[in-house]
Amino acid sequence: MYRYLLRRLIQSIFLLLGISAMVFFIMRVAPGGPGAFTEDPRLGKVYQDQQRQEFGLDQPLPVQYGKWLWQAMQGNFGRSYADKRPVMEVIAERTPRTLLLSGLSLVFGLAGIVFGVIAALRRGSVYDNSLRIFTVIGNAVPHWWLGLIILLISARTIKIFPLAPPMNGTLGAWAHFLVLPVLLGSLGGWLGFSRFMRSEMLEVISQDYVRTARAKGLTESTVTYRHALRNAMIPIVTILGGSLASLFSGSILFENVFSYPGLGKLAVEAAFQRDLPVTMALVMISATLVVIGQLIADVAYGFVDPRVKLS
Amino acid sequence: MSEVRTGPNVSTLADVRPKVQGSPGYMRRAWRRLRRDKLALAALGLLVIIVVLALSAPLITEHILQTDPNRVRLTQKLKPPSSVNRLGTDEYGRDTAARLLHAGRVSLTFGFMVMAIDLVIGVALGLTAGYFGGRIDDAINALIQIINNIPTIFLLIALTVLFRPGVVGLAVLFGLLGWTGIARQVRGRVFAERQLDYVDAARLAGARAPRILFVHILPNVSSIVLVLVGFDIAGAILGEAALSYLGFGVQIPTPSWGNMLNNALTYFSDAPWLVVAPGVAISLTLFAIYLFNDGLRDALDPRLNK
Numbered sequence: 194m195y196r197y198l199l200r201r202l203i204q205s206i207f208l209l210l211g212i213s214a215m216v217f218f219i220m221r222v223a224p225g226g227p228g229a230f231t232e233d234p235r236l237g238k239v240y241q242d243q244q245r246q247e248f249g250l251d252q253p254l255p256v257q258y259g260k261w262l263w264q265a266m267q268g269n270f271g272r273s274y275a276d277k278r279p280v281m282e283v284i285a286e287r288t289p290r291t292l293l294l295s296g297l298s299l300v301f302g303l304a305g306i307v308f309g310v311i312a313a314l315r316r317g318s319v320y321d322n323s324l325r326i327f328t329v330i331g332n333a334v335p336h337w338w339l340g341l342i343i344l345l346i347s348a349r350t351i352k353i354f355p356l357a358p359p360m361n362g363t364l365g366a367w368a369h370f371l372v373l374p375v376l377l378g379s380l381g382g383w384l385g386f387s388r389f390m391r392s393e394m395l396e397v398i399s400q401d402y403v404r405t406a407r408a409k410g411l412t413e414s415t416v417t418y419r420h421a422l423r424n425a426m427i428p429i430v431t432i433l434g435g436s437l438a439s440l441f442s443g444s445i446l447f448e449n450v451f452s453y454p455g456l457g458k459l460a461v462e463a464a465f466q467r468d469l470p471v472t473m474a475l476v477m478i479s480a481t482l483v484v485i486g487q488l489i490a491d492v493a494y495g496f497v498d499p500r501v502k503l504s
Numbered sequence: 505m506s507e508v509r510t511g512p513n514v515s516t517l518a519d520v521r522p523k524v525q526g527s528p529g530y531m532r533r534a535w536r537r538l539r540r541d542k543l544a545l546a547a548l549g550l551l552v553i554i555v556v557l558a559l560s561a562p563l564i565t566e567h568i569l570q571t572d573p574n575r576v577r578l579t580q581k582l583k584p585p586s587s588v589n590r591l592g593t594d595e596y597g598r599d600t601a602a603r604l605l606h607a608g609r610v611s612l613t614f615g616f617m618v619m620a621i622d623l624v625i626g627v628a629l630g631l632t633a634g635y636f637g638g639r640i641d642d643a644i645n646a647l648i649q650i651i652n653n654i655p656t657i658f659l660l661i662a663l664t665v666l667f668r669p670g671v672v673g674l675a676v677l678f679g680l681l682g683w684t685g686i687a688r689q690v691r692g693r694v695f696a697e698r699q700l701d702y703v704d705a706a707r708l709a710g711a712r713a714p715r716i717l718f719v720h721i722l723p724n725v726s727s728i729v730l731v732l733v734g735f736d737i738a739g740a741i742l743g744e745a746a747l748s749y750l751g752f753g754v755q756i757p758t759p760s761w762g763n764m765l766n767n768a769l770t771y772f773s774d775a776p777w778l779v780v781a782p783g784v785a786i787s788l789t790l791f792a793i794y795l796f797n798d799g800l801r802d803a804l805d806p807r808l809n810k
Contacts, residue, residue, distance in 0.1 A: 211650040216659065223666035329798075333791035335742060337749070338765065338783040345776050442655050446746055461750055464661040472662040479655040487653075 194495070201491060205484045212480045213265070217258050220469055261473075270474035275466045280474045284456065291455035294447070295440045297375045302382015306429065309390025310422065316395065324387060331384045337446035340377045344450070357452040374451045378444060389432070390425065397425040427498045434490020438482035442475075534727075537803040544799020550792040554785075558608035565602040573602040573759060582775045592777040594767070604781050607759035611741055612789070614675055614760070618740035619733055621679025626686025627729060631717045633687070634694025641691075648684045656681050657746070664752040671754055674747075678740055686732050693725040727804040734797035738790050745786050761786050 236244075245251045249260065264271065270280035312321045347354040354373045359366040397403065398421050406416045441456065448457035456475065463471035495501050538544055557564065565571055577597035585592045591600035633644035663677055697703065698721065706720045741761075747753035748762025756763055761782040768778035 208646075208649055208653060211646060212654055215650055216654065219659075220662065220666070223663065224668075329794055330787075330791065333794055334787040335745060335783065335790075337746065338779075338786070341765070341769075341772075341779055342783065345772065345779055348773055349776065438655070442658065445657055445661075445750065449750055460658050460661060464665045464752065467665060469662070472658065476655055476658045476662070479658065480653050483653045483655065 197495075198492060201488055205488055208484055209481060210262075213262060213477055214258065216473065216476050216480075217261060218254070220473060221254055221257070265474075265477060270477075271470040273463075273468050273471050275463070275468045275471070280470045283459065283471060284474060284478070287454065287456045287459050288441070290453065291448070291457065292440060294371065294374055294453060294455060295378065295444065297371065298378025298444075299382060299436055299440065301375060301379035302386065304379070305383040305386025306390050306426075308383060309387035310394055310425075312387065312391045313394035313398065314417065321391075324391075328384050328388055331380060335446075336377050336380050337444075337450045339380075340373065340447065340450045343373060343377075358454070370451075374447050374453060378447055386429070386432070389428070393425045393428060394421065397421045427494070430493050430497050431490045434486045434488075434493065435483075437486030437489065438479050441482050442479040534803045538799055541799040541803065544796050544803070547792045547795035547799065550788070551796055554608070554789050554792065555612060557605060558612045561602075561605035561609045564605055565599075571599045571602050573598060573606040574757065575599070582771060584775075585777055591781050592775065594775070594778055595771055600777060600781055603759045603764060604761075604785055607761050607764050607782065608785060608789075610671060610754060610758055610760045611744055611762070611786075614671055614744050614754070615737040615741040617672065617675035618678040618682060618743075619736045621676065622683040622686055622736050623729070623733060625679065626683035626732075627690055627722070629683070630687040630690025631694055631722065631725075634691040635698055635713065635717055635721065637695075644687070644691075648687055651681060651684050654681070660743075660747060661750065661752045664747065668755075671758060671760075674744070674753060675740075678743060682736070682740070686729065686736065689728050689732060690725055693728055694721055697721050697724050730804060731797060731801045734793050734800065738793040738797075741786065741789060745782075 242251070249257060252260075261271070268281060270284075272278065273280050273283055276283075308324060312324045315321055344354060344356060348356060355366075355370050358370050362370070403416060403421050406420045407413075411420075445457035445460055447453070448455045449461055452458070459471065460475050462468075463475070561573075565573055575598060577593075580593050580597035581595050583593045583597070585600075591604060593599055594603070629644050629647075633641040660677060660681070664674065667673060667677070669677060703716060703720060706716050711720070744753055744760060745762035745765065748760050749765045751763075751766050754760035754763050756767065764782040765779065768775070768782070771778055
């Protein structure tokens with residue numbers, strides 16, 4: 194167990210090193226990368242050199258990478274090119290908003306588990322079939338576009354949903370604003386979890402131990418909830434582990450559709466302004482969370498499912 | 505696993521080649537199953553219509569709509585749908601229907617290009633990793649892990665700003681970041697296949713690795729690849745739309761479904777048809793692909809059909 198944990202930890206560290214090196218070098222090698230702004234001919238030579246020096250762009254690449262990595266590991270991603278504030282300060286400011294939106298979306302999205310279980314229990318029913326059609330259509334329609342359409346309808350008819358977040362609004366105004374983004378954010382969870390749980394539940398129900406439980410004379414609800422459901426829920430652990438990162442990266446698209454000033458909007462603003470330190474920080478933090486999430490999911494799997502031996 | 509061919513087909517010696525599961529017999533049976541699936545066929549029909557419409561965009565706009573996607577008529581700007589402009593006009597008075605068709609051509613071509621890149625890299629690396637195993641597999645696997653753990657959309661928006669790619673360049677970026685799914689699936693299948701007798705037989709017959717991989721193993725993993733291809737195209741179209749909507753991705757004046765949506769935002773409340781049309785086009789295309797793909801998967805692997 195500890196051995197497995199140690200090995201996975203070491204693996205994760207190498208993985209993150211690989212990711213950071215790859216992302217760093219791609220960004221630096223790209224034309225118009227950092228330093229491009231110092232090549233503006235309107236700037237004086239002295240000023241150019243001074244700027245390059247200030248951002249450490251005059252050193253060889255591996256040295257830059259080493260320094261950046263060392264600082265990044267201590268949570269220092271340098272200063273934003275755009276407003277020269279520390280990157281972490283900019284990110285910390287936006288993080289709670291994104292966590293709120295994506296956290297609520299995830300929590301409401303978990304309702305998909307219930308939808309899927311009901312579909313499996315009533316396989317072939319009208320409910321099951323409508324859920325299936327809903328799933329196919331729901332996967333085909335881009336959810337962010339659906340958001341635009343709902344905003345459009347709401348703006349042209351009765352204004353149910355505000356177009357943008359309230360400025361210095363009250364708690365109620367914020368809650369009102371969040372309804373639509375959260376609903377749309379949950380849609381992904383409903384579609385994903387319900388389909389996953391449906392097939393997982395069907396798989397479990399057809400197994401011998403469930404038949405045994407029925408044969409023992411247990412009531413149908415005991416069989417369903419105590420025996421089948423508990424086992425069918427196990428793989429959800431893996432998915433939740435994967436969701437850890439999406440809490441942080443949230444949804445770039447929803448935040449931009451709803452003008453929600455979170456990390457997704459920050460990512461877009463930073464890219465437009467070629468604010469690479471911010472972009473790099475966002476990429477690396479969410480990559481780190483992806484890796485940690487997977488690690489947690491793998492280890493948790495061993496705890497939840499005793500059949501899995503971690504070694 | 506391998507099928508022995510019998511009947512009148514085997515007449516000459518030259519025809520006696522190693523026959524594996526991916527022989528025409530298997531595909532023909534799959535096609536027969538697919539033909540019975542009315543829903544999948546309807547989806548295929550819809551898909552064919554969309555592709556034909558998009559590919560013949562120049563012909564249709566010139567002869568049927570009698571306009572040009574780039575013809576600016578400032579007197580006609582932001583007109584709602586009418587008998588002249590079936591889907592209305594945009595802020596320059598350009599016909600939305602004409603632009604939608606041309607954009608479809610760009611978006612669909614983009615999907616196919618990304619798929620082609622993903623397919624080549626994914627199949628090549630998947631076959632190699634699965635067949636050789638060991639160090640080679642470790643290296644390819646590490647690469648897959650690295651790419652899979654990078655938050656692609658963050659990276660893509662940054663890279664599109666830096667590289668300022670055209671449609672082809674953008675497809676290359678998507679392709680380089682998107683092949684891992686195919687590679688993983690192929691690798692897994694090859695792991696299973698290489699244990700089978702027909703691979704040993706081929707090896708004993710003196711076949712070298714490339715021949716074993718491409719002539720013997722590849723046909724047997726082709727069914728999984730065929731299904732992944734559809735999802736790959738759908739994913740690329742959706743990705744392009746999202747990226748271009750955000751203002752990265754395909755840049756104007758080249759129309760794409762995504763950047764039409766981006767442009768529509770400015771005239772959000774004055775010209776709702778500009779927001780509706782591209783989204784419907786994207787949704788219909790993805791709907792047809794997913795529906796057809798489901799049928800295709802069932803037809804290729806009847807055991808999955810639960």
